[in-house]
Amino acid sequence: MKVAVLGCGGLGHVHARIYAGMEEVSLTAVCDIDAGRADRLAEELGVAAYADFRDMLEEAEFDVISIAVPSWLHHAYAVQAARAGKHVICEKPIALTAEDARDMIDVCEANGVRLFIGHVVRFFPDYVHLKQTLDNGAIGKPGVAHASRKGGHPAATHPWYADEAKSGGVIVDLMIHDLDFLRWSFGEVARVYGMVRNEELLEYALVTLEFESGAVANVEAYWGYPGQFQTKAELAGSGGIVQTSSLDSSSVRVHRRESASENGPFVAIPGSPSFHSPYELELKHFIACIRGEAEPAVTAQDALRALEIALAAKQSSQTGHPVQLAPAAQGYHGGDHR
Structure with a gap:
């Protein structure tokens, strides 16, 4: 399964490095509006770097996007990714309004992709x-x-x-x-x-x-x-x-x-x-759910309710x-x- 990461800050680094170490996953690209930050992480992990999310959607090969950008951007990027047929793993909170959260859920369902929110606790x-x-x-x-x-x-x-x-x-x-x-x-x-x-x-x-x-x-x-x-x-x-x-x-x-x-x-x-990174446990679990090998420990509905x-x-x-x-x-x- 091929994965890309949007956002190359603290949690973006965490996600990207975890994916890079997963045997069952191939990290193909990272993206950040700070091109230098994306380039540095991409060079470290040997993947493609992008400064524009639309370019990554059009050019990179991936099945799943990990969204690790500021909270107010979660809705817009998740919706874009879902409409492009990508499964979405997004950091918490799901969104900043209940309306945006419901829209994310609906758009993912309408496009036949999965939505997972990182309630890592x-x-x-x-x-x-x-x-x-x-x-x-x-x-x-x-x-x-x-x-x-x-x-x-x-x-x-x-x-x-x-x-x-x-x-x-x-x-x-x-x-x-x-x-x-x-x-x-x-x-x-x-x-x-x-x-x-x-x-x-x-x-x-x-x-x-x-x-x-x-x-x-x-x-x-x-x-x-x-x-x-x-x-x-x-x-x-x-x-x-x-x-x-x-x-x-x-x-x-x-x-x-x-x-x-x-x-x-x-x-x-x-x-x-x-002894194990909860983020690693979380991301491995979400990937297993996308593969149909597990049932979600936390659902998008749970994230909406929170x-x-x-x-x-x-x-x-x-x-x-x-x-x-x-x-x-x-x-x-x-x-x-x-």
Whole structure:
């Protein structure tokens, strides 16, 4: 299978190098409006370089396009690629508006191509372990979750992040990772309440999710945090807690309620640190899905729903009122591209 990469920045480099190392994939071309950046990556990997996406569509041979460009460009390039008959793997968020996201889904379906969105947290071993621990009943009935994701402001080096019309802001760009993970873990979200503080090179958001199951989650995202980038997540149920922190070397811990056979209130069971790149796991999975060898671990519909939750949180932060989400069964019913 032949693959091309659009965008030769940080994640574009990641995608291209992963594809170049895949035995079942042939990376044929890279593209970036910064011709020098495209040339350097192309020379490193021994592929063709383009500065114009239309030229790459017309001249390069590829079946799949990986889109790793700024968020506000996702819709336009995904639609162009789909109409050219290319399968689309796109970084999150799927788009900046629900309308654009639905259009991407519809155009891909109409042109018989697959659409995958890079909600990579679903491929982080620690987060997979959290979900598995919840699913196997180790912590009982889920009740409360906490998640946080914080780091420096990306606008310090990439100014477009400061323009909410291009990045979507800290909720749509950063918090959406945890919004998707929590929906994956706890089910559909019924109501959202959000607060945002936004100053120069500082944007902090605190969002409360109420799930249809009755569970509740508090989610933090912080651009402009003065310390190192870090993530934390904790799922609590009727029988215990499972938690992970990127600051711990062995980061998944399960704490169960005291039983007659235990000497203390909690027993810690550390998980294994991740040894494989989640991006590699993700891209290999998407390629396997395109080949018909696997079912998607995360669908375009999941990405749309995560965006809808993020947009509801933004709306709540602007109005000061909770936002009720339409039940998933009453929502959008575009194809799932299987």
